[in-house]
Amino acid sequence: MAQVRVTVDGVNYADDVEPRTLLVHYLRERLGKTGTLVGCDTSNCGACTVHLNGQSVKSCSVLAVQADGAEVTTIEGIACDGKLHPVQEAFNEKHALQCGYCTPGMIMQAIDLLGDNPDPDEQEVREGIEGNLCRCTGYQNIVRAVQSAAQKMKPGSPAQTDTPVSVAGGGN
Amino acid sequence: MTTTADPTTLEFGKARTRKEDARLITGRTKFTDAINLHGMLHLHVVRSPLAHATITGVDKTAAEASPGVIGVYTAADLGVEGVGLPCAWPITPDMKSPQRPLLAHTTVHFAGEGVAVVLARSAAEARDAADLVEVDYEPLEPVLNMEDALKEGATLVHPDLGTNENATWVFDSGAAGTGSSIDEAISAAEADADSIVLKRRFIQQRLIPAFMEPRACVVDPTGEQITVWAATQVPHILRTMTTVTLGVPESKLRVIAPDVGGGFGGKIGVLPEEMLCVALAQKTGKPIKWNETRSESLLAAHHGRDQIQDITITAKRDGTVTGLDVHLLADMGAYLGLVGPGVPILGAFMFNSIYKFPALKFTCTNVFTTKTLTDAYRGAGRPEATFAIERIMDELAVELGIEPMELRKKNWITHEEFPFTTVVGLTYDSGNYEQATAQAMEAFDYAGLRREQEERRASGDKVQLGIGISTFTEMCGLAPSRVLGSLSYGAGGWEAASIRMLATGKVEVITGASAHGQGHETAFSQIVADQLGVPFEDVEVLHGDTQISPKGLDTYGSRSLVVGGIAIVKAAEKVVAKAKKIAAHLLEASEDDIEFSGGTFTVKGTDKGKAIQEIAFAAFMAHDYPEDMEPNLDADAVYDPENFSYPHGTHLAAVEIDTETGRVNLRKYVCVDDIGTVVNPLIVEGQVHGGLAQGIAQALFEEANYDDQGTLVNGTFVDYTLPSAADLPSFDTSTVSTPATSNPLGVKGVGEAGTIASTPAIVNSVIDALRHLGVTNVEMPCTSQRVWRAIQEAKGNTTQETPIDTHSPGAGLGSIDPNNPQGEVQ
Numbered sequence: 001m002a003q004v005r006v007t008v009d010g011v012n013y014a015d016d017v018e019p020r021t022l023l024v025h026y027l028r029e030r031l032g033k034t035g036t037l038v039g040c041d042t043s044n045c046g047a048c049t050v051h052l053n054g055q056s057v058k059s060c061s062v063l064a065v066q067a068d069g070a071e072v073t074t075i076e077g078i079a080c081d082g083k084l085h086p087v088q089e090a091f092n093e094k095h096a097l098q099c100g101y102c103t104p105g106m107i108m109q110a111i112d113l114l115g116d117n118p119d120p121d122e123q124e125v126r127e128g129i130e131g132n133l134c135r136c137t138g139y140q141n142i143v144r145a146v147q148s149a150a151q152k153m154k155p156g157s158p159a160q161t162d163t164p165v166s167v168a169g170g171g172n
Numbered sequence: 173m174t175t176t177a178d179p180t181t182l183e184f185g186k187a188r189t190r191k192e193d194a195r196l197i198t199g200r201t202k203f204t205d206a207i208n209l210h211g212m213l214h215l216h217v218v219r220s221p222l223a224h225a226t227i228t229g230v231d232k233t234a235a236e237a238s239p240g241v242i243g244v245y246t247a248a249d250l251g252v253e254g255v256g257l258p259c260a261w262p263i264t265p266d267m268k269s270p271q272r273p274l275l276a277h278t279t280v281h282f283a284g285e286g287v288a289v290v291l292a293r294s295a296a297e298a299r300d301a302a303d304l305v306e307v308d309y310e311p312l313e314p315v316l317n318m319e320d321a322l323k324e325g326a327t328l329v330h331p332d333l334g335t336n337e338n339a340t341w342v343f344d345s346g347a348a349g350t351g352s353s354i355d356e357a358i359s360a361a362e363a364d365a366d367s368i369v370l371k372r373r374f375i376q377q378r379l380i381p382a383f384m385e386p387r388a389c390v391v392d393p394t395g396e397q398i399t400v401w402a403a404t405q406v407p408h409i410l411r412t413m414t415t416v417t418l419g420v421p422e423s424k425l426r427v428i429a430p431d432v433g434g435g436f437g438g439k440i441g442v443l444p445e446e447m448l449c450v451a452l453a454q455k456t457g458k459p460i461k462w463n464e465t466r467s468e469s470l471l472a473a474h475h476g477r478d479q480i481q482d483i484t485i486t487a488k489r490d491g492t493v494t495g496l497d498v499h500l501l502a503d504m505g506a507y508l509g510l511v512g513p514g515v516p517i518l519g520a521f522m523f524n525s526i527y528k529f530p531a532l533k534f535t536c537t538n539v540f541t542t543k544t545l546t547d548a549y550r551g552a553g554r555p556e557a558t559f560a561i562e563r564i565m566d567e568l569a570v571e572l573g574i575e576p577m578e579l580r581k582k583n584w585i586t587h588e589e590f591p592f593t594t595v596v597g598l599t600y601d602s603g604n605y606e607q608a609t610a611q612a613m614e615a616f617d618y619a620g621l622r623r624e625q626e627e628r629r630a631s632g633d634k635v636q637l638g639i640g641i642s643t644f645t646e647m648c649g650l651a652p653s654r655v656l657g658s659l660s661y662g663a664g665g666w667e668a669a670s671i672r673m674l675a676t677g678k679v680e681v682i683t684g685a686s687a688h689g690q691g692h693e694t695a696f697s698q699i700v701a702d703q704l705g706v707p708f709e710d711v712e713v714l715h716g717d718t719q720i721s722p723k724g725l726d727t728y729g730s731r732s733l734v735v736g737g738i739a740i741v742k743a744a745e746k747v748v749a750k751a752k753k754i755a756a757h758l759l760e761a762s763e764d765d766i767e768f769s770g771g772t773f774t775v776k777g778t779d780k781g782k783a784i785q786e787i788a789f790a791a792f793m794a795h796d797y798p799e800d801m802e803p804n805l806d807a808d809a810v811y812d813p814e815n816f817s818y819p820h821g822t823h824l825a826a827v828e829i830d831t832e833t834g835r836v837n838l839r840k841y842v843c844v845d846d847i848g849t850v851v852n853p854l855i856v857e858g859q860v861h862g863g864l865a866q867g868i869a870q871a872l873f874e875e876a877n878y879d880d881q882g883t884l885v886n887g888t889f890v891d892y893t894l895p896s897a898a899d900l901p902s903f904d905t906s907t908v909s910t911p912a913t914s915n916p917l918g919v920k921g922v923g924e925a926g927t928i929a930s931t932p933a934i935v936n937s938v939i940d941a942l943r944h945l946g947v948t949n950v951e952m953p954c955t956s957q958r959v960w961r962a963i964q965e966a967k968g969n970t971t972q973e974t975p976i977d978t979h980s981p982g983a984g985l986g987s988i989d990p991n992n993p994q995g996e997v998q
Contacts, residue, residue, distance in 0.1 A: 099431075099688055100193075140902050
């Protein structure tokens with residue numbers, strides 16, 4: 001067993017885990033963070049995308065022990081005081097989800113993308129979410145939602161002022 | 173009396189954002205894999221790596237000694253050797269049906285078939301132990317090619333059946349009396365210098381539905397009823413079929429489909445794993461969970477399509493079509509799925525599409541192979557039919573030197589001719605092909621793109637432009653029960669609904685159509701809000717739990733709105749009729765003098781009235797109500813449609829092909845769909861987008877390949893290439909509406925339209941781009957390699973196809989490139 005100390009969605013945890021435990025399984029099975037989903041075995045689908053120290057990662061490709069000392073944000077931690085993150089709002093407004101299975105990972109990746117590129121054009125959005133698969137939407141409304149959220153999150157926009165920005169970090 | 177609210181506040185047609193989203197965008201909801209119960213045990217399946225083999229021994233010793241393992245079981249250990257999974261569609265009286273076991277016990281028939289199961293305290297321990305189960309196999313010859321499988325002396329998948337032919341199903345318009353004889357049409361065309369007989373072979377490759385949520389179930393035997401949570405499209409059918417399969421009384425089963433992460437037909441099955449979980453829950457008395465890996469899903473969840481289509485069309489030289497002869501071979505895989513043998517038959521009535529063929533014959537032979545079984549995948553039979561007819565209409569246009577859209581116009585049913593009874597005996601109630609086509613051609617700039625195409629051809633541009641057409645129709649709304657009966661389908665096609673008026677004025681709507689992403693909660697709320705004149709927010713739609721929604725036939729075949737939605741309307745009409753009686757009583761008026769509008773019952777010519785919520789409360793209090801009725805507004809309805817619905821549309825694609833590399837770039841996609849009346853344009857647009865992506869994926873990206881040993885070589889998302897956002901453009905989608913006359917809402921269904929229509933539009937555009945170079949066909953998926961090879965071969969150059977079992981380096985579970993096992997640098 002190995003020990004992992006990690007902050008997830010603002011709460012500190014210390015747990016003994018099997019060294020082989022993947023971060024996604026730790027989140028789901030130990031912490032009950034079942035909003036983060038598993039869709040494949042090969043890091044292709046991105047359903048498990050979370051933020052590790054402000055950067056998006058596929059949590060199936062990270063060992064829980066690699067997150068030791070880190071801050072993890074999941075889909076369950078981005079709404080603030082009951083107010084949805086602008087990307088969450090935009091996904092609803094633009095009908096960017098159907099079955100909803102890719103949605104948590106897609107939203108987390110979109111937030112990361114907007115952290116790197118606050119005003120992406122269509123092609124930049126498409127390339128920025130290329131690692132997240134969706135089988136329902138054909139992506140068109142996801143692209144719309146990400147671009148709409150970008151406008152909302154622009155400095156000075158009404159939506160931006162009361163929005164948590166810490167999770168939108170990302171970036172090089 | 174119609175029960176419409178004030179027209180200015182109608183919900184119908186409003187682009188409501190979805191009610192369902194709040195729990196999905198926050199990660200709050202629980203998909204099946206998040207159901208965890210105390211004492212729960214985890215099941216993992218030991219699967220055969222071989223396609224066809226005799227099982228000569230199973231050594232469980234090491235697995236049983238593995239940490240956390242409760243037990244390792246074969247079919248014999250569980251006493252289920254005699255149990256077979258159901259096929260509900262015996263398409264012919266003499267159809268050959270093999271037993272489809274829960275676990276293979278003497279012979280495995282496809283790679284991925286379960287041989288044993290491990291039960292352990294954790295999922296990880298179950299998977300670890302599964303690797304330790306030693307199964308000895310004596311390999312048998314795999315059966316992979318449908319045409320070879322039908323030859324004399326072929327290796328038999330199921331020797332006890334004496335043949336690899338499952339069934340042959342024929343529809344002949346001459347014999348049926350719905351049209352004339354195809355044999356006569358072909359003879360006449362052959363004898364007539366002014367006619368043409370054209371034959372083409374098309375291949376529908378094997379596809380994988382690839383829903384994003386892997387299949388899963390949890391079975392809890394600890395209550396009076398056994399509760400099954402399952403990632404399924406069909407909780408009601410699963411309940412009934414669990415009884416049929418295992419003998420558990422239906423009344424002792426509760427099936428819950430919580431939020432389900434997509435289905436596309438891929439989750440309509442009754443699974444061996446589900447039945448094993450029930451059997452093991454009964455055996456151990458503990459809750460059992462099964463959750464498949466993606467590789468298991470790609471390997472063992474049912475596949476779709478996989479047909480060889482031999483099509484003969486006859487026509488006059490002026491373009492008038494005179495006959496269509498369809499011969500299909502359809503790969504069933506190793507066993508029959510729940511409706512697998514009937515999937516090609518669902519296409520039988522759609523090959524004539526929107527065209528006025530006088531003669532049509534359809535002959536389909538279903539074939540067993542040692543591959544994963546096939547069953548419904550979005551469109552189920554209709555994409556195959558639409559592909560064949562739209563492809564051969566283009567081929568005919570080329571042969572006759574007629575512009576492809578003009579050829580279609582010459583043959584389609586005109587607006588004035590509806591209702592129109594087709595050569596297969598279906599009556600299309602409404603449609604307007606001229607309108608959808610005109611609108612699509614304008615939005616597409618058809619003439620402009622044709623000019624550009626001419627210019628590029630003339631200048632020998634290395635990037636050539638292709639334009640593809642698909643003017644499609646489909647039959648939706650499965651289905652009139654009598655029609656299903658005539659096709660020997662093992663169920664009806666009705667749908668059930670209930671409406672409960674709560675004491676506080678809120679409304680519960682119960683539907684038997686269980687959603688898995690379609691947005692039923694939103695669309696059905698809109699319908700009920702209008703019918704009852706209550707706020708959208710006050711309507712709660714309940715579904716997907718057989719104890720809450722006890723009656724239903726679930727969601728597939730674009731049926732939820734056109735069947736389930738109408739059942740809701742019928743239930744609402746009953747609620748209003750009951751409320752009207754109570755309103756008349758309370759308002760001391762004759763029932764004939766009561767009017768209902770916008771949620772209020774008023775006495776004609778007075779300002780006296782009561783809101784439906786007040787009536788609901790009065791019924792709850794029951795202090796004062798008419799003597800000849802119960803104090804209750806609730807109502808149930810079961811709706812059985814009289815006809816299918818027939819959405820149609822015109823889809824146009826423009827592709828640019830780099831003739832030096834073969835790369836296909838989808839530049840523009842325009843579609844105008846006539847799906848009748850639209851309840852929620854936002855949801856409709858989403859359904860069309862997603863449908864297009866799947867149809868385009870068949871044309872350009874996806875194929876399930878087997879190697880010569882019968883092993884699936886695309887067993888991960890590395891190799892089975894779903895399109896990503898970067899692979900697709902934005903689509904230009906819109907709708908026109910000729911309301912269906914077969915139902916009171918005028919709706920037609922939209923769930924499958926995009927998938928059915930788009931595949932031939934894309935392939936027609938690819939071939940259109942290359943035809944002047946001598947290319948006559950490119951098989952799907954039209955990958956860069958295939959397109960490049962087609963161009964080279966048209967030039968007379970020889971090419972070599974990369975073997976289909978060439979894995980991507982690093983792909984697969986072992987991360988070993990089998991073509992370079994030592995990992996040498998090449």
